[in-house]
Amino acid sequence: xxxxxxxxxxxxxxxxxxxxxxxxxxxxxxxxxxxxxxxxxxxxxxxxxxxxxxxxxxxxxxxxxxxxxxxxxxxxxxxxxxxxxxxxxxxxxxxxxxxxxxxxxxxxxxxxxxxxxxxxxxxxxxxxxxxxxxxxxxxxxxxxxxxxxxxxxxxxxxxxxxxxxxxxxxxxxxxxxxxxxxxxxxxxxxxxxxxxxxxxxxxxxxxxxx
Ligand code: SAH
Numbered sequence: 284x285x286x287x288x289x290x291x292x293x294x295x296x297x298x299x300x301x302x303x304x305x306x307x308x309x310x311x312x313x314x315x316x317x318x319x320x321x322x323x324x325x326x327x328x329x330x331x332x333x334x335x336x337x338x339x340x341x342x343x344x345x346x347x348x349x350x351x352x353x354x355x356x357x358x359x360x361x362x363x364x365x366x367x368x369x370x371x372x373x374x375x376x377x378x379x380x381x382x383x384x385x386x387x388x389x390x391x392x393x394x395x396x397x398x399x400x401x402x403x404x405x406x407x408x409x410x411x412x413x414x415x416x417x418x419x420x421x422x423x424x425x426x427x428x429x430x431x432x433x434x435x436x437x438x439x440x441x442x443x444x445x446x447x448x449x450x451x452x453x454x455x456x457x458x459x460x461x462x463x464x465x466x467x468x469x470x471x472x473x474x475x476x477x478x479x480x481x482x483x484x485x486x487x488x489x490x491x492x493x
Contacts, residue, residue: 284320288340295344301370302340307333309395310361329381329488331479333361334424338476345445345457345473346420348373353415355437356399357406357481358424362388365399368422375399376415378406382487405484409437418442426453426478435460435468447478 285303293299308319310333315325324332334342342364348354350372359365359379365388368375377399379385389401402410406423409416409431416437423434423446430446438444438460447453455473462468 284322284336287322288337291337291340293340293344295347297348297371298340298343298367301343301367302336304370305363305366307336307363310363310366310391327361327384328387329383329486331360331381331384333363334478339364339367341455341473342422342424342445343367343371345443345455345471346422347443348420352419353417354420354422355409355415355418355434356422356424357434359388359401360384360424362392362397362399364422364424365392365401366395366397369397369399373420376402376410376418378402378404378410380405380482380485382485403485406481407431407433407483409433420444421446423447423481424478425481426450426476427481430456430458435465447476449475450480452477 285299308316311319322335322337324335327333348371352373354368354373354375356377359377365377385403392399417439419439419442421434421438421444426447442460444458447455453476455476457471459469
Protein backbone atom coordinates (compact mmCIF):
# COMPACT_ATOMS: atom_id res chain seq x y z
CA UNK A 284 0.00 0.00 0.00
CA UNK A 285 2.78 2.44 0.93
CA UNK A 286 4.68 1.74 -2.31
CA UNK A 287 1.49 2.68 -4.19
CA UNK A 288 1.19 5.89 -2.15
CA UNK A 289 4.80 6.82 -2.89
CA UNK A 290 4.10 6.30 -6.62
CA UNK A 291 1.10 8.62 -6.33
CA UNK A 292 3.30 11.47 -5.15
CA UNK A 293 3.15 11.09 -1.38
CA UNK A 294 6.68 12.17 -0.46
CA UNK A 295 6.33 13.21 3.21
CA UNK A 296 8.32 10.51 5.03
CA UNK A 297 6.38 11.17 8.22
CA UNK A 298 3.14 10.27 6.39
CA UNK A 299 4.59 7.16 4.72
CA UNK A 300 6.15 5.95 8.00
CA UNK A 301 2.88 6.46 9.89
CA UNK A 302 0.91 4.61 7.23
CA UNK A 303 3.41 1.75 7.38
CA UNK A 304 3.22 1.62 11.19
CA UNK A 305 -0.57 1.77 11.67
CA UNK A 306 -2.35 -1.41 10.51
CA UNK A 307 -5.53 -0.28 8.72
CA UNK A 308 -7.25 -3.63 9.38
CA UNK A 309 -7.46 -2.76 13.09
CA UNK A 310 -10.04 -0.09 12.21
CA UNK A 311 -12.24 -2.24 9.97
CA UNK A 312 -14.97 -4.72 10.97
CA UNK A 313 -14.27 -8.42 10.34
CA UNK A 314 -16.71 -8.56 7.42
CA UNK A 315 -14.55 -6.20 5.34
CA UNK A 316 -11.04 -7.00 6.61
CA UNK A 317 -9.95 -8.51 3.28
CA UNK A 318 -10.28 -5.03 1.72
CA UNK A 319 -8.16 -3.30 4.37
CA UNK A 320 -5.16 -2.66 2.10
CA UNK A 321 -7.08 -1.85 -1.08
CA UNK A 322 -7.47 1.80 -2.01
CA UNK A 323 -11.19 1.86 -1.24
CA UNK A 324 -13.50 3.53 1.28
CA UNK A 325 -15.18 0.91 3.49
CA UNK A 326 -18.44 1.00 5.48
CA UNK A 327 -18.15 1.41 9.24
CA UNK A 328 -20.92 1.75 11.86
CA UNK A 329 -23.67 4.39 11.73
CA UNK A 330 -23.72 4.41 7.89
CA UNK A 331 -20.34 6.15 7.73
CA UNK A 332 -17.12 5.17 5.90
CA UNK A 333 -13.40 4.94 6.61
CA UNK A 334 -11.68 7.08 3.95
CA UNK A 335 -9.51 5.56 1.20
CA UNK A 336 -5.84 5.24 2.20
CA UNK A 337 -4.87 7.58 -0.67
CA UNK A 338 -7.27 10.23 0.69
CA UNK A 339 -5.84 9.85 4.21
CA UNK A 340 -2.33 10.21 2.76
CA UNK A 341 -3.20 13.29 0.68
CA UNK A 342 -4.93 15.01 3.62
CA UNK A 343 -2.11 14.09 6.04
CA UNK A 344 0.56 15.39 3.65
CA UNK A 345 -1.34 18.63 2.93
CA UNK A 346 -1.61 19.19 6.69
CA UNK A 347 2.21 19.46 7.06
CA UNK A 348 2.19 18.01 10.57
CA UNK A 349 5.24 18.40 12.77
CA UNK A 350 5.91 16.70 16.07
CA UNK A 351 3.90 17.94 19.09
CA UNK A 352 1.61 20.12 17.00
CA UNK A 353 -1.95 20.46 18.30
CA UNK A 354 -4.26 18.99 15.66
CA UNK A 355 -8.07 19.16 15.72
CA UNK A 356 -9.83 16.50 13.64
CA UNK A 357 -13.53 16.73 12.74
CA UNK A 358 -15.03 13.29 12.02
CA UNK A 359 -13.33 10.61 14.17
CA UNK A 360 -15.19 7.82 12.37
CA UNK A 361 -13.18 4.59 12.56
CA UNK A 362 -10.21 6.34 14.21
CA UNK A 363 -7.78 5.43 11.40
CA UNK A 364 -6.93 9.02 10.42
CA UNK A 365 -6.71 9.85 14.14
CA UNK A 366 -4.17 7.05 14.67
CA UNK A 367 -2.14 8.22 11.64
CA UNK A 368 -1.95 11.73 13.11
CA UNK A 369 -0.88 10.31 16.50
CA UNK A 370 1.79 8.19 14.76
CA UNK A 371 3.02 11.39 13.06
CA UNK A 372 3.69 12.82 16.52
CA UNK A 373 0.73 15.19 16.75
CA UNK A 374 -1.32 15.89 19.88
CA UNK A 375 -4.73 15.03 18.53
CA UNK A 376 -8.19 16.28 19.56
CA UNK A 377 -10.95 14.58 17.60
CA UNK A 378 -14.71 15.22 17.41
CA UNK A 379 -17.42 12.79 16.29
CA UNK A 380 -21.14 13.58 16.10
CA UNK A 381 -22.37 9.96 16.07
CA UNK A 382 -22.65 8.67 19.64
CA UNK A 383 -22.21 5.02 18.57
CA UNK A 384 -18.95 5.72 16.74
CA UNK A 385 -17.68 8.00 19.50
CA UNK A 386 -18.07 5.24 22.12
CA UNK A 387 -16.67 2.43 19.95
CA UNK A 388 -13.72 4.35 18.50
CA UNK A 389 -12.68 5.98 21.77
CA UNK A 390 -12.48 2.49 23.32
CA UNK A 391 -10.47 1.19 20.34
CA UNK A 392 -7.98 4.08 20.34
CA UNK A 393 -7.54 3.73 24.13
CA UNK A 394 -6.98 -0.03 23.81
CA UNK A 395 -4.37 0.56 21.08
CA UNK A 396 -2.67 3.21 23.29
CA UNK A 397 -3.16 6.11 20.89
CA UNK A 398 -3.31 9.18 23.08
CA UNK A 399 -5.92 11.15 21.12
CA UNK A 400 -8.55 13.03 23.13
CA UNK A 401 -11.98 12.03 21.78
CA UNK A 402 -15.09 14.19 22.05
CA UNK A 403 -18.74 13.75 21.17
CA UNK A 404 -19.92 16.97 19.56
CA UNK A 405 -20.69 19.04 16.53
CA UNK A 406 -17.53 19.77 14.59
CA UNK A 407 -19.09 22.87 13.02
CA UNK A 408 -18.53 24.50 16.41
CA UNK A 409 -15.13 22.98 17.15
CA UNK A 410 -14.58 22.12 20.79
CA UNK A 411 -16.78 24.23 23.01
CA UNK A 412 -16.99 22.52 26.43
CA UNK A 413 -13.21 22.43 26.79
CA UNK A 414 -11.03 24.90 24.98
CA UNK A 415 -7.70 23.66 23.66
CA UNK A 416 -7.57 26.27 20.90
CA UNK A 417 -5.79 27.66 19.04
CA UNK A 418 -4.76 24.62 16.99
CA UNK A 419 -1.70 24.41 14.74
CA UNK A 420 -3.68 22.31 12.29
CA UNK A 421 -7.34 21.43 11.65
CA UNK A 422 -8.44 18.53 9.46
CA UNK A 423 -12.04 17.89 8.38
CA UNK A 424 -12.77 14.33 7.24
CA UNK A 425 -16.37 14.83 6.06
CA UNK A 426 -17.73 16.90 3.18
CA UNK A 427 -18.27 20.47 4.39
CA UNK A 428 -20.72 22.64 2.42
CA UNK A 429 -18.64 25.70 3.43
CA UNK A 430 -15.63 26.55 5.61
CA UNK A 431 -16.99 26.83 9.19
CA UNK A 432 -16.15 30.23 10.66
CA UNK A 433 -15.84 28.87 14.23
CA UNK A 434 -13.11 26.50 13.09
CA UNK A 435 -11.13 29.21 11.29
CA UNK A 436 -11.28 31.21 14.56
CA UNK A 437 -9.81 28.23 16.47
CA UNK A 438 -6.90 27.91 14.02
CA UNK A 439 -3.61 29.59 14.98
CA UNK A 440 -2.28 32.41 12.82
CA UNK A 441 0.24 30.58 10.65
CA UNK A 442 -1.82 27.39 10.94
CA UNK A 443 -3.25 25.18 8.18
CA UNK A 444 -6.74 23.74 7.74
CA UNK A 445 -7.35 20.86 5.32
CA UNK A 446 -11.00 20.62 4.35
CA UNK A 447 -13.04 19.01 1.56
CA UNK A 448 -15.57 21.67 0.51
CA UNK A 449 -18.72 20.99 -1.52
CA UNK A 450 -22.14 19.30 -1.47
CA UNK A 451 -22.30 16.32 -3.89
CA UNK A 452 -18.56 16.17 -4.40
CA UNK A 453 -15.89 18.15 -2.66
CA UNK A 454 -12.76 20.01 -3.61
CA UNK A 455 -9.94 19.35 -1.16
CA UNK A 456 -8.48 22.64 0.01
CA UNK A 457 -5.67 23.58 2.30
CA UNK A 458 -6.14 27.01 3.83
CA UNK A 459 -3.16 28.74 5.38
CA UNK A 460 -4.25 31.37 7.88
CA UNK A 461 -1.66 34.11 7.52
CA UNK A 462 -3.70 36.58 9.59
CA UNK A 463 -7.11 37.06 11.23
CA UNK A 464 -8.69 38.64 8.17
CA UNK A 465 -10.02 36.32 5.39
CA UNK A 466 -8.01 38.32 2.83
CA UNK A 467 -4.93 36.82 4.43
CA UNK A 468 -6.05 33.20 3.99
CA UNK A 469 -4.28 31.38 1.18
CA UNK A 470 -6.12 28.46 -0.47
CA UNK A 471 -4.49 25.60 -2.35
CA UNK A 472 -6.57 22.95 -4.19
CA UNK A 473 -5.80 19.22 -4.09
CA UNK A 474 -8.44 17.83 -6.48
CA UNK A 475 -11.93 16.39 -6.15
CA UNK A 476 -13.14 13.81 -3.63
CA UNK A 477 -16.36 12.28 -2.36
CA UNK A 478 -16.95 12.28 1.40
CA UNK A 479 -19.94 11.54 3.63
CA UNK A 480 -21.59 14.87 4.50
CA UNK A 481 -20.68 17.07 7.45
CA UNK A 482 -23.96 17.32 9.39
CA UNK A 483 -25.17 19.55 12.25
CA UNK A 484 -25.63 18.47 15.84
CA UNK A 485 -25.03 15.19 17.65
CA UNK A 486 -26.70 11.94 16.64
CA UNK A 487 -27.90 9.32 19.12
CA UNK A 488 -29.16 6.10 17.60
CA UNK A 489 -32.56 5.06 18.87
CA UNK A 490 -33.43 1.44 19.42
CA UNK A 491 -36.30 0.27 17.25
CA UNK A 492 -39.40 -0.86 19.13
CA UNK A 493 -39.89 -4.65 18.92
N1 SAH B 1 -11.59 10.08 9.67
C1 SAH B 1 -12.58 9.04 9.55
C2 SAH B 1 -13.58 9.39 8.46
C3 SAH B 1 -14.94 8.90 8.84
S1 SAH B 1 -16.24 9.47 7.77
C4 SAH B 1 -11.94 7.69 9.32
O1 SAH B 1 -10.76 7.63 8.98
O2 SAH B 1 -12.60 6.67 9.54
C5 SAH B 1 -16.58 11.07 8.43
C6 SAH B 1 -17.07 11.14 9.86
O3 SAH B 1 -17.44 12.48 10.11
C7 SAH B 1 -18.30 10.29 10.16
O4 SAH B 1 -18.02 9.43 11.22
C8 SAH B 1 -19.38 11.31 10.54
O5 SAH B 1 -20.28 10.88 11.54
C9 SAH B 1 -18.52 12.47 11.03
N2 SAH B 1 -19.18 13.78 11.01
C10 SAH B 1 -20.04 14.30 10.10
N3 SAH B 1 -20.41 15.55 10.45
C11 SAH B 1 -19.78 15.84 11.63
C12 SAH B 1 -19.75 16.95 12.51
N4 SAH B 1 -20.48 18.06 12.29
N5 SAH B 1 -19.00 16.88 13.63
C13 SAH B 1 -18.25 15.78 13.91
N6 SAH B 1 -18.24 14.68 13.12
C14 SAH B 1 -18.98 14.70 11.99
